[in-house]
Amino acid sequence: MNYMPGTASLIEDIDKKHLVLLRDGRTLIGFLRSIDQFANLVLHQTVERIHVGKKYGDIPRGIFVVRGENVVLLGEIDLEKESDTPLQQVSIEEILEEQRVEQQTKLENEKIKVQALKDRGLSIPRADTLDEY
Amino acid sequence: MFRYESLEDCPLDEDEDAFQGLGEEDEEIDQFNDDTFGSGAVDDDWQEAHERLAELEEKLPAAVNEQTGNGERDEMDLLGDHEENLAESLSKMVIENELEDPAIMRAVQTRPVLQPQPGGLNSSIWDGSEVLRRIRGPLLAQEMPTVSVLEYALPQRPPQGPEDDRDLSERALPRRSTSPIIGSPPVRAVPIGTPPKQMAVPSYNQQILCPKPVHVRPPMPPRYPAPYGERMSPNQLCNVPNSSLLGHPFPPSVPPVLSPLQRAQLLGGAQLQPGRMSPSQFARVPGFVGSPLAAMNPKLLQGRVGQMLPPAPSFRAFFSAPPPATPPPPQQHPPGPGPLVQNLRSQAPMFRADTTHLHPQHRRLLHQRQQQNRNQHRNLNGAGDRGSHRNSHQDHLRKDPYANLMLQREKDWVSKIQMMQLQSTDPYLDDFYYQNYFEKLEKLSAAEEIQGDGPKKERTKLITPQVAKLEHAYKPVQFEGSLGKLTVSSVNNPRKMIDAVVTSRSEDDETREKQVRDKRRKTLVIIEKTYSLLLDVEDYERRYLLSLEEDRPALMDERKHKICSMYDNLRGKLPGQERPSDDHFVQIMCIRKGKRMVARILPFLSTEQAADILMTTARNLPFLIKKDAQDEVLPCLLSPFSHLLYHLPSVTVTSLLQQLMNLPQSAAAPAPSNPHLTTVLQNKFGLSLLLLVLSRGEDLQSSDPAAESMENNQWMQVMFMATRELLRIPQAALAKPVSIPTNLVSLFSRYVDRQKLNLLETKLQLVQGIR
Numbered sequence: 064m065n066y067m068p069g070t071a072s073l074i075e076d077i078d079k080k081h082l083v084l085l086r087d088g089r090t091l092i093g094f095l096r097s098i099d100q101f102a103n104l105v106l107h108q109t110v111e112r113i114h115v116g117k118k119y120g121d122i123p124r125g126i127f128v129v130r131g132e133n134v135v136l137l138g139e140i141d142l143e144k145e146s147d148t149p150l151q152q153v154s155i156e157e158i159l160e161e162q163r164v165e166q167q168t169k170l171e172n173e174k175i176k177v178q179a180l181k182d183r184g185l186s187i188p189r190a191d192t193l194d195e196y
Numbered sequence: 197m198f199r200y201e202s203l204e205d206c207p208l209d210e211d212e213d214a215f216q217g218l219g220e221e222d223e224e225i226d227q228f229n230d231d232t233f234g235s236g237a238v239d240d241d242w243q244e245a246h247e248r249l250a251e252l253e254e255k256l257p258a259a260v261n262e263q264t265g266n267g268e269r270d271e272m273d274l275l276g277d278h279e280e281n282l283a284e285s286l287s288k289m290v291i292e293n294e295l296e297d298p299a300i301m302r303a304v305q306t307r308p309v310l311q312p313q314p315g316g317l318n319s320s321i322w323d324g325s326e327v328l329r330r331i332r333g334p335l336l337a338q339e340m341p342t343v344s345v346l347e348y349a350l351p352q353r354p355p356q357g358p359e360d361d362r363d364l365s366e367r368a369l370p371r372r373s374t375s376p377i378i379g380s381p382p383v384r385a386v387p388i389g390t391p392p393k394q395m396a397v398p399s400y401n402q403q404i405l406c407p408k409p410v411h412v413r414p415p416m417p418p419r420y421p422a423p424y425g426e427r428m429s430p431n432q433l434c435n436v437p438n439s440s441l442l443g444h445p446f447p448p449s450v451p452p453v454l455s456p457l458q459r460a461q462l463l464g465g466a467q468l469q470p471g472r473m474s475p476s477q478f479a480r481v482p483g484f485v486g487s488p489l490a491a492m493n494p495k496l497l498q499g500r501v502g503q504m505l506p507p508a509p510s511f512r513a514f515f516s517a518p519p520p521a522t523p524p525p526p527q528q529h530p531p532g533p534g535p536l537v538q539n540l541r542s543q544a545p546m547f548r549a550d551t552t553h554l555h556p557q558h559r560r561l562l563h564q565r566q567q568q569n570r571n572q573h574r575n576l577n578g579a580g581d582r583g584s585h586r587n588s589h590q591d592h593l594r595k596d597p598y599a600n601l602m603l604q605r606e607k608d609w610v611s612k613i614q615m616m617q618l619q620s621t622d623p624y625l626d627d628f629y630y631q632n633y634f635e636k637l638e639k640l641s642a643a644e645e646i647q648g649d650g651p652k653k654e655r656t657k658l659i660t661p662q663v664a665k666l667e668h669a670y671k672p673v674q675f676e677g678s679l680g681k682l683t684v685s686s687v688n689n690p691r692k693m694i695d696a697v698v699t700s701r702s703e704d705d706e707t708r709e710k711q712v713r714d715k716r717r718k719t720l721v722i723i724e725k726t727y728s729l730l731l732d733v734e735d736y737e738r739r740y741l742l743s744l745e746e747d748r749p750a751l752m753d754e755r756k757h758k759i760c761s762m763y764d765n766l767r768g769k770l771p772g773q774e775r776p777s778d779d780h781f782v783q784i785m786c787i788r789k790g791k792r793m794v795a796r797i798l799p800f801l802s803t804e805q806a807a808d809i810l811m812t813t814a815r816n817l818p819f820l821i822k823k824d825a826q827d828e829v830l831p832c833l834l835s836p837f838s839h840l841l842y843h844l845p846s847v848t849v850t851s852l853l854q855q856l857m858n859l860p861q862s863a864a865a866p867a868p869s870n871p872h873l874t875t876v877l878q879n880k881f882g883l884s885l886l887l888l889v890l891s892r893g894e895d896l897q898s899s900d901p902a903a904e905s906m907e908n909n910q911w912m913q914v915m916f917m918a919t920r921e922l923l924r925i926p927q928a929a930l931a932k933p934v935s936i937p938t939n940l941v942s943l944f945s946r947y948v949d950r951q952k953l954n955l956l957e958t959k960l961q962l963v964q965g966i967r
Contacts, residue, residue: 072614074607078599097602100613107598 073098076139081106083129083137090114091127092140102131113158115165118151120158624738719783723790726765729758730797762797763805767812778812785813785820788827798836806840807848813837814855817882818875830881834934837885841892846907849893850914856886859917873921877930884933887960890918891937898942912947919947922956930960 076095083091083104090113093106106127113120153161180186620626685691736755743751768780784790798806813820813833824830841849853859858872876882893911900908944956 072611074611077602077607078596094596094598096598097606098610100610107601 073102073104076137080140080142080145081137082112082140084135085129086133086135091124091129092121093124093127095137099131102134104129104131104134104137113162114150115158115161117149118153118158118161120153120155122155624735715783719787719790722765723784723787723793726762726797727789727793729762729765730793730800733758733762733800734796759800763801766794766797766809778816781809781812782816782819785816786823788829791824791827791829792832795832795836798833798840803840803843806836807844810837810840811848811852811855814852814885817856817885818872821875821879821882824879824881830879831884831934834881834884834888838888841888844892846893846896846911849889849896850907850911853886853889853893853914853918856882856889857918857921859914859921870921870925874925877925880931880933883931884935887933887935887937887940890943891939894937894939894943897946898939915943915947919944919952919956922959923948923952936961 073095077098079095081093081095083093083106085091089111091106091109091111093109095104096107097105104127106129109124109127111122111124113122177187618627623631733755736751740748740751766781766784768777785794794809798809801809820830844852856876858870858876876886893915897908897911940960941953941957945953948956
């Protein structure tokens with residue numbers, strides 16, 4: 064059923080499996096059950112997927128109601144092609160551990176960089192502290 | 197980042213305390229409220245229903261773990277077992293109307309019984325319980341196919357006496373119930389912003405208010421058989437066509453009557469080949485919530501286009517009939533109601549009232565996609581073939597018990613809102629790129645049609661109906677008898693927040709830098725203003741076509757006026773004075789946007805004005821070239837300049853050449869080194885312009901050979917000087933011109949001897965072979 068071709072409308076996406084990327088970086092996968100004019104989403108059988116390198120892990124989350132303004136992008140998942148991925152699924156514990164390790168290495172690298180810059184008398188304000196305000 | 201490891205981490209507890217505090221304040225307000233103080237406060241069924249749903253979820257992963265690699269199909273089957281419960285519980289969760297609210301009903305039951313009025317609709321919520329008792333339907337377990345009915349329209353059943361009270365007390369009270377205070381108007385049970393519930397169904401006689409959704413067999417004619425899918429999702433019935441459940445065909449807000457414009461368009465669109473239905477016919481009809489009737493013979497429809505207007509139900513059929521262009525008719529009928537129903541489910545309103553401004557191409561695409569969907573569905577149902585070509589997604593939809601939780605009318609509601617946001621009084625202004633894009637598409641397809649022999653598509657003229665522009669004169673709120681006005685600020689009447697005062701600085705205080713900056717800013721502002729004028733002027737053609745006869749002279753005047761203003765802006769307006777200073781223009785030309793703008797303005801100027809611009813450019817060319825080094829945008833001026841050159845007389849061309857080459861006034865004077873010329877020749881634009889000018893001069897000369905006029909003499913003099921100069925400059929670092937006019941060889945041959953001609957040729961690479 065085609066509601067508004069040429070426009071971005073979520074109506075045709077209802078009851079289909081979607082991947083939603085949120086502003087805080089989370090990736091949710093679930094069936095889009097309901098929307099409204101602000102693109103608030105109701106996701107069903109939602110799973111939060113954490114990616115680290117070539118591995119990923121799924122955390123089942125249930126029903127999500129997402130406020131529209133927090134969505135970066137979303138796209139329909141082709142159920143046939145869904146399993147056709149080079150990524151490897153691992154358990155939740157493992158992926159969380161991997162994520163922690165990744166965060167740590169990133170922080171350490173940041174620290175080294177900032178220190179090196181400081182040694183040269185430069186300082187770069189950190190973008191994440193600015194956020195959207 | 198708000199991350200919760202699990203739902204329990206959410207700070208719900210804090211909120212609950214807050215709510216309780218609020219509740220205590222409101223104690224006095226409604227002590228009869230069943231919800232807060234009565235039986236409604238008891239935890240009700242919906243929680244159990246939720247849990248049941250949750251159980252389904254748990255069983256789901258469990259099932260998956262047990263059966264490896266069976267995929268979702270088995271999950272769905274498992275869920276299917278619970279489908280009845282699910283349907284029941286879901287239906288209980290949704291109370292569509294306060295009228296069927298158990299809380300009210302229960303209170304009402306104690307009142308004396310009133311006679312139910314035959315009209316059906318007139319029965320108010322205060323009708324007695326006797327009426328209500330009649331509505332008892334069989335419980336879910338007793339009926340096949342059990343489809344939960346969320347709305348009214350239940351057949352009469354013999355009242356089940358003693359069960360009633362028990363039922364009522366057992367059954368859930370929804371959270372949002374209204375107060376059963378007799379005599380007070382029904383409290384709005386839901387906040388204002390929620391999607392619309394269905395309106396009261398007037399025409400159904402047996403519409404007696406069901407105190408709660410009950411599982412009954414709806415009075416459906418047998419033409420919706422199992423092939424549609426035994427497991428209908430809980431809400432599917434609402435989408436089933438023609439069921440009296442849906443009641444009134446149109447949502448009350450939509451006027452079923454067409455405006456004369458729309459009618460005319462419909463009739464106009466009727467002049468198509470038989471068998472074809474133009475999407476434009478659908479387009480301007482007010483949106484109907486599609487409960488289409490049985491598929492009508494397309495030929496019938498086509499014949500009836502013009503008469504379709506009055507009877508609303510048949511109008512609906514107008515939409516719903518699948519276009520005859522797609523699958524051949526025989527395929528439509530044998531599968532019977534199956535595909536029809538499938539269509540209807542997927543079909544809903546094809547075109548809404550607010551698509552009026554959609555381009556016909558757009559509507560066509562919409563139409564085509566619908567056809568595709570219909571084809572898919574037809575393949576699914578009609579053939580009954582469960583083969584591999586069936587889309588697995590369709591499969592999922594059929595087996596997904598959670599599907600269609602969002603009702604069709606809710607989808608319509610959302611899309612209506614989105615459409616309303618697209619309404620505009622002037623689509624060209626508001627949606628320029630969309631309009632242009634579709635116009636381009638249409639031109640493309642038209643061009644293709646001319647070339648190829650494809651099937652002749654219908655030509656629809658683009659009529660842009662406009663939403664009536666309502667002039668709102670904002671009047672601030674006033675109370676009678678009060679002194680003064682309220683100071684209220686709103687979107688239409690914003691309050692001034694900051695008093696920004698413009699202070700003009702004195703000239704002395706400014707530093708040189710600031711002055712330069714200010715000047716540049718002023719130039720930028722002038723460019724912007726002139727650009728707005730230019731856009732308006734460019735738009736006049738379109739407006740002209742759309743306007744009425746009497747408006748046209750006024751439009752033309754406006755246009756002329758604007759063109760004059762543009763020119764004044766370009767040259768620096770100094771009325772009553774000659775324009776000695778090129779400075780203003782040069783400043784504009786230093787800015788990239790300015791150059792492009794001049795290129796766009798030139799076609800609109802008169803020959804005189806344009807020639808003036810050209811001369812100024814030529815005069816200041818080295819400076820402009822220097823400034824253009826980064827942008828390299830000067831060549832955009834070549835095209836309008838060359839057009840202009842065709843209209844220039846010989847005199848102008850001569851002086852132009854003089855300016856361009858910075859030639860001394862008299863031939864006798866010794867020629868100093870000519871950096872002006874060098875710069876010009878080393879620049880692509882400069883060289884191209886020079887060649888163009890030379891070419892034009894040659895044209896003029898050759899077209900009028902006999903004339904021994906002043907102009908000719910002048911031209912020849914200048915040419916001598918020019919050739920002398922050209923011979924002088926070194927060949928290296930000559931720019932590559934955009935195009936080399938062909939008549940230059942003949943030009944030069946007049947003025948120089950053979951040897952020098954060869955020299956010139958090589959230098960300027962005038963001969964094709966050399967390149």
